[in-house]
Amino acid sequence: TSRRVIKFGLNKNAQFFANKIEYLGPEGIRFHVNGFYPFHMPIYGSASIYNALLAISVARLLEIEFEEIQEGLEQRFSLLDHTGNLTRRDNINILDYTYDASINSVTKACESLAQFKPFSEKLILVIGDIRNPGPDVAGTHLKMGYYIAAQPIDVVLTIGEDARLIGEGIRRLNHTQKIVECSGDAPTLLERLAAHLTPNSTVLFIGSKELHLEDTLQALLKMV
Known part of the structure; x- marks a missing residue:
């Protein structure tokens, strides 16, 4: 049997593409599908646009009208x-990426945090x-520091x-004078x-599951 791809x-050559993308910080992301159908969703990073497009594509294959898809999403x-x-x-935004921290998910999370810059003082x-x-544990973490050094992030707290x-990677390339601090345990981090x-701060949490950063996030929520 033939398969439909x-x-x-x-990319505008795709059957379902997003354009006119607006990053609205705590108000989410607004975009158009195929240049015509507007969507405004509670998502905070470009990776989530692909998830939305996947849902839209499947819904259209099921012959659900765009208006119904808009309302549902x-x-x-x-x-x-x-x-x-x-x-x-109050005036604090907290982004929870504590599910896990692969190389790809960390870069996507930092991109999401950077998009809050126009809406945050810190x-x-x-x-x-x-x-x-990977095999070069030290090199991978140093390179992530180099990447973060180029982002408009004001304070980096590691654990x-x-x-x-x-x-250390951030310090080597820190032309923007970020504050960088390393904590050895969760109470010190908090x-x-x-x-x-x-x-008017925006805080993003991300790290490997073993660190249980969601507990620190919950502790922060009790403080603010």
Whole structure:
């Protein structure tokens, strides 16, 4: 039997493509599908646009009208827990990426945090060890530090032995004078985070599962 191949993405040659993308910080992302159908969704990184396009593609194959898809996604869409969820407390935004921390997910998470820059007075990254860093553990963490050094993030707080090398990588290339601090345990991390937290801050948590950063995130929520 012949198979029908459906392409989706940001390329206009795809059957379902997103354009006119607007990053609205805590208000999510607004985009158009195929240049015509507007969507405004509670998602906070470009990777989530692909997930939305996948859902839209499947729905259209099932012959669901665009208007129904719009209503369903805008009103009932939610991210899986710990995969980029946003919690807002007064004037603090907290992004939860604590599900895990692969090389790819960390870069995507940092991109998501950077998109909050126009809507925040301070961007804070709380980052732990990278999971499955490959044979060169030190090199992988150093290179992630180099990547983060180029992002418009104001404060980087690391936890975990390997994550210290992320901090070292940032320091080597820190032309933007980021604040970089390394903590050895969760209570110290929470204490340092509280010291840096100011009104209109956006904080993003990401790290390998073994660090249980979701517990630190929950502790922060009880403080703000």
